Amino acid sequence: MATQILNKGVSRRRFLSGMVAASAASVVGTSLLAPRSAMAATDTKANFSGEVLSGSHWGAFRAKVENGVWVDTVPFEKDKHPTTMIDGVREVVYNPARVKYPMVRLDWLKHGYKSDTTQRGNNRFVRVPWSQALDFFYHEMERVQNNYGPSALYAGHTGWQSVGKLHSAGTMMMRAIGLHGTFLAKMGDYSTGAAQVVLPYVAGAMEVYEQQTSWPLVLEHSDTIVIWGSDPIKNLQVGWLVPDHSPYAYFDQLAEKVKNNEIKVIYVDPVVSDTQKFVGGDQVKVNPQTDVPLMLAIAHTLYTENLYNKEFLANYTTGFNQFLPYLLGESDGVVKTPEWAAKICGIDADTIRELARQMASGRTQIIGGWCLQRMQHGEQYAWMLVVVAAMLGQIGLPGGGFGFGWHYNDAGSVTSAGPLMSGFSGVTGVDPIHNGSYKGYSNFIPVARFVDCIENPGKTIEWNGHSVKFPEMKMAIFCGNNPFHHHQDRNKMIKTWRKLETVVSVDHQWTATCRFADIVLPATTTHERNDIEQYGNHSNAGIIALPKVVEPMYEAKDDFDIFRELCRRYDREEAFTEGKSQMEWIEQFYNGARLQGRGIGVRMSNFKKFWEEESFIEFPEGTEWVRHESFRNEPDLEPLGTATGLIEIYCKTIADMNYDDCQGHPMWFEKTERSHGGPRSDKFPLNMQSTHPKHRLHSQLCSSTEHRATYAVADREPVYISTEDAKARGIKSGDIVRVFNDRGEVLAGAVVSDDYMSGVCRIHEGAWYSPLEGGKPGTICTYGDPNVLTQDIGSSKLAQATIAASAQVEIEKYTGTAPAVTGFHGPTAVTDINPLFPAMDLE
Numbered sequence: 001m002a003t004q005i006l007n008k009g010v011s012r013r014r015f016l017s018g019m020v021a022a023s024a025a026s027v028v029g030t031s032l033l034a035p036r037s038a039m040a041a042t043d044t045k046a047n048f049s050g051e052v053l054s055g056s057h058w059g060a061f062r063a064k065v066e067n068g069v070w071v072d073t074v075p076f077e078k079d080k081h082p083t084t085m086i087d088g089v090r091e092v093v094y095n096p097a098r099v100k101y102p103m104v105r106l107d108w109l110k111h112g113y114k115s116d117t118t119q120r121g122n123n124r125f126v127r128v129p130w131s132q133a134l135d136f137f138y139h140e141m142e143r144v145q146n147n148y149g150p151s152a153l154y155a156g157h158t159g160w161q162s163v164g165k166l167h168s169a170g171t172m173m174m175r176a177i178g179l180h181g182t183f184l185a186k187m188g189d190y191s192t193g194a195a196q197v198v199l200p201y202v203a204g205a206m207e208v209y210e211q212q213t214s215w216p217l218v219l220e221h222s223d224t225i226v227i228w229g230s231d232p233i234k235n236l237q238v239g240w241l242v243p244d245h246s247p248y249a250y251f252d253q254l255a256e257k258v259k260n261n262e263i264k265v266i267y268v269d270p271v272v273s274d275t276q277k278f279v280g281g282d283q284v285k286v287n288p289q290t291d292v293p294l295m296l297a298i299a300h301t302l303y304t305e306n307l308y309n310k311e312f313l314a315n316y317t318t319g320f321n322q323f324l325p326y327l328l329g330e331s332d333g334v335v336k337t338p339e340w341a342a343k344i345c346g347i348d349a350d351t352i353r354e355l356a357r358q359m360a361s362g363r364t365q366i367i368g369g370w371c372l373q374r375m376q377h378g379e380q381y382a383w384m385l386v387v388v389a390a391m392l393g394q395i396g397l398p399g400g401g402f403g404f405g406w407h408y409n410d411a412g413s414v415t416s417a418g419p420l421m422s423g424f425s426g427v428t429g430v431d432p433i434h435n436g437s438y439k440g441y442s443n444f445i446p447v448a449r450f451v452d453c454i455e456n457p458g459k460t461i462e463w464n465g466h467s468v469k470f471p472e473m474k475m476a477i478f479c480g481n482n483p484f485h486h487h488q489d490r491n492k493m494i495k496t497w498r499k500l501e502t503v504v505s506v507d508h509q510w511t512a513t514c515r516f517a518d519i520v521l522p523a524t525t526t527h528e529r530n531d532i533e534q535y536g537n538h539s540n541a542g543i544i545a546l547p548k549v550v551e552p553m554y555e556a557k558d559d560f561d562i563f564r565e566l567c568r569r570y571d572r573e574e575a576f577t578e579g580k581s582q583m584e585w586i587e588q589f590y591n592g593a594r595l596q597g598r599g600i601g602v603r604m605s606n607f608k609k610f611w612e613e614e615s616f617i618e619f620p621e622g623t624e625w626v627r628h629e630s631f632r633n634e635p636d637l638e639p640l641g642t643a644t645g646l647i648e649i650y651c652k653t654i655a656d657m658n659y660d661d662c663q664g665h666p667m668w669f670e671k672t673e674r675s676h677g678g679p680r681s682d683k684f685p686l687n688m689q690s691t692h693p694k695h696r697l698h699s700q701l702c703s704s705t706e707h708r709a710t711y712a713v714a715d716r717e718p719v720y721i722s723t724e725d726a727k728a729r730g731i732k733s734g735d736i737v738r739v740f741n742d743r744g745e746v747l748a749g750a751v752v753s754d755d756y757m758s759g760v761c762r763i764h765e766g767a768w769y770s771p772l773e774g775g776k777p778g779t780i781c782t783y784g785d786p787n788v789l790t791q792d793i794g795s796s797k798l799a800q801a802t803i804a805a806s807a808q809v810e811i812e813k814y815t816g817t818a819p820a821v822t823g824f825h826g827p828t829a830v831t832d833i834n835p836l837f838p839a840m841d842l843e
């Protein structure tokens with residue numbers, strides 16, 4: 001096996017000695033340099049002019065193409081509430097940050113895994129041929145598996161990639177790497193890390209990703225809707241699959257009902273959200289991170305004013321009696337009165353009582369977001385929200401109870417009666433070549449602790465009732481995600497990253513993750529390849545074809561082909577592809593749904609007709625549905641998935657884990673840092689939220705130059721700041737400001753706004769890390785990455801989830817000459833090093 005590979009490219013000896021010269025066999029012919037349009041392809045779009053219907057995380061659209069160039073984008077006519085973000089999608093193909101060629105970091109090219117890793121981030125790269133890049137990649141996997149075993153290879157970190165049932169970048173990575181050897185995997189995600197661990201104990205399901213009660217029923221039955229730390233109007237713009245934006249029609253109806261005083265909507269949020277502006281209603285301006293005291297005081301009011309549902313507690317829940325001594329202060333000497341909470345959460349006691357009474361006065365739907373569980377002790381928020389809903393006793397009734405997923409994936413839109421497509425799978429059933437021992441180390445890590453793991457090999461942490469012993473990571477592979485945006489405490493991360501010997505990044509944008517990688521491989525975008533996807537997420541409104549819009553740019557390859565060719569190097573190509581071409585896979589996904597459709601009375605055309613003529617199928621309407629209704633109707637036959645089958649207000653399983661920071665029932669814990677008089681607020685008084693961007697999906701679209709110009713301020717990421725805080729600091733809208741704490745500093749463009757309460761500011765996550773001096777810990781970020789400022793600690797021993805959403809900062813007007821933004825122009829290619837291409841212009 002090995003010889004077969006070695007013959008293809010660099011010899012092992014040369015590779016290990018860090019030589020870059022490769023044998024003639026690895027020199028790719030003229031095709032490498034020829035325009036892609038010259039390559040024979042049966043379905044070439046090289047000179048195509050016309051319209052192509054396609055889809056994305058931002059919705060479906062028609063791409064207008066002229067002579068093989070995508071020139072304009074118009075929303076799909078079925079989408080009645082398209083987002084302006086689709087304007088930025090075309091630029092993803094053409095922008096200056098596009099990864100054009102396989103590239104290797106200069107010092108890694110010289111010294112391989114023994115490179116000087118302090119140079120990571122200096123952005124100096126050398127173009128190499130595909131065959132050489134993939135050889136390097138493969139040899140490193142081999143080396144790490146042989147020398148250290150699976151726990152040194154981290155290949156399970158996934159992210160938001162792109163839509164498409166076939167080209168799931170993370171799945172492809174795990175399938176290909178998994179065919180070579182077992183590896184270190186991850187547990188959980190950044191989105192709902194705390195809620196998805198605690199809620200199964202409390203409510204029997206994750207609750208976050210599930211469908212919610214149908215909007216028509218909520219609109220019909222709710223008297224009050226409490227939207228707790230959630231902004232659906234902002235967040236429903238995007239979807240994991242192609243969103244149909246159908247919930248917006250219901251928000252229109254809700255706005256009408258609010259106007260006519262038929263439904264009262266209350267927002268518990270430190271900021272006037274887009275949803276509040278769209279729908280109307282009243283804001284409860286809670287101090288950041290203090291929602292649990294507010295909820296406890298609501299519970300206290302419901303209890304002392306006898307407004308709670310004893311029958312529901314008795315029949316559907318367990319443990320209220322173990323929670324009560326805490327609520328009443330018998331266990332800790334602190335009675336959780338509205339007066340007590342008022343001092344912490346900044347809302348006066350009478351307003352808290354009124355809120356509790358309002359919630360108990362009729363049918364109340366509580367809609368919880370995820371931001372609050374993406375904070376320290378985020379488990380408590382999720383748990384306590386369920387407890388308040390349980391005390392109100394309306395769980396399982398239309399328009400009542402709790403839900404945690406209304407801002408996500410078209411939730412609340414009625415699910416169609418159509419079939420579901422499967423997708424490309426990360427596992428094959430074929431044995432890997434390497435199946436070594438994890439040597440007593442954990443074979444997974446809670447995902448948000450991954451930098452902690454790199455920094456502290458051998459350390460053991462508690463997680464969800466288990467001990468997790470961190471292995472020593474040597475090599476990490478990223479595909480379809482961007483850890484140098486999504487992970488916390490960038491400066492710590494930069495230092496820690498140096499311990500990795502080899503980092504591979506597969507992407508189509510030259511992200512900070514690529515800059516901090518050693519081997520960078522250019523992927524195609526969705527729009528340069530064929531795929532298929534579900535239209536509508538929870539709504540499953542139909543199926544949409546995602547045909548190629550334009551030919552692949554530069555030397556970009558489809559993830560499928562990248563990993564297929566990697567697998568070829570260890571004789572697993574056939575196992576990877578199962579002998580099928582991309583179109584055969586796509587047809588298989590479609591036909592699977594077609595067969596399923598027959599069983600449920602939904603007729604679909606044959607694949608050829610769908611692909612060549614229809615491109616879109618709409619499924620028949622489904623029926624309305626109430627979350628938790630079956631449990632309410634028949635708690636014995638349809639128990640929840642908890643230990644007792646009931647809602648667990650007190651949870652023995654969690655109590656038995658004996659964690660100080662997550663105990664047997666929801667509690668208030670002080671934070672390591674908090675605004676409004678909380679810890680460290682004397683030094684860094686402002687709470688910086690890093691909520692999900694209004695104009696992007698995380699870091700995606702940030703590199704779209706024209707789109708970015710629609711929201712950037714003085715070229716920088718906006719920082720939203722209250723009128724009061726701005727005035728106190730002499731800051732005006734349009735000013736460049738320095739946002740800082742003792743973890744780092746960023747430049748940003750000020751937007752002064754009355755929507756923000758004093759003491760609260762916001763930089764949307766996903767702003768590209770743009771260091772002034774690349775690779776130097778502590779250097780200022782010239783664009784405004786909020787994760788320079790966030791803390792890298794776990795939510796608690798239970799979930800070890802990220803606490804990205806909240807950090808303490810100070811802001812001052814920037815008076816110096818602002819340095820240019822560094823992040824968006826791709827690598828500095830080094831032209832004089834690769835003997836394969838001595839005279840090549842590397843652009």
Ligand SMILES: Nc1nc2c(c(=O)[nH]1)N[C@H]1C(S)=C(S)[C@@H](COP(=O)(O)OP(=O)(O)OC[C@H]3O[C@@H](n4cnc5c(=O)[nH]c(N)nc54)[C@H](O)[C@@H]3O)O[C@H]1N2
Pocket residue numbers: 158159160161162167169190191192374479480481482483485486487506507508509511523524525526559690691692697698699700765766786787790804805
């Ligand atoms: N401060 C702070 N940090 C946060 C959060 C927060 O609220 N605050 N939120 C967290 C949450 S909830 C999440 S989900 C994460 C999101 O973190 P990520 O999932 O890492 O974010 P994305 O920006 O979507 O990164 C996807 C990457 O995949 C690349 N990509 C797209 N399509 C393809 C493809 O077809 N092939 C390949 N190979 N690559 C592709 C994109 O160019 C992009 O670089 O961020 C987390 N980080």
Ligand SMILES: Nc1nc2c(c(=O)[nH]1)N[C@H]1C(S)=C(S)[C@@H](COP(=O)(O)OP(=O)(O)OC[C@H]3O[C@@H](n4cnc5c(=O)[nH]c(N)nc54)[C@H](O)[C@@H]3O)O[C@H]1N2
Pocket residue numbers: 190191192228229230231234235236237238268269270271273286287288289290291369370371372374407408689690691692693694695696697698805
């Ligand atoms: N446009 C857009 N939509 C997205 C995404 C995106 O990147 N862009 N990402 C998607 C993904 S992966 C995820 S995980 C979800 C994230 O969904 P969430 O985590 O629910 O959303 P966020 O936007 O972070 O925050 C929602 C609200 O929380 C409020 N908030 C912040 N701090 C506090 C607090 O201390 N108390 C209270 N009560 N409220 C607070 C904010 O003001 C904001 O209105 O969004 C999804 N939707």
Ligand SMILES: [Mo]
Pocket residue numbers: 190191192
């Ligand atoms: Mo997320």
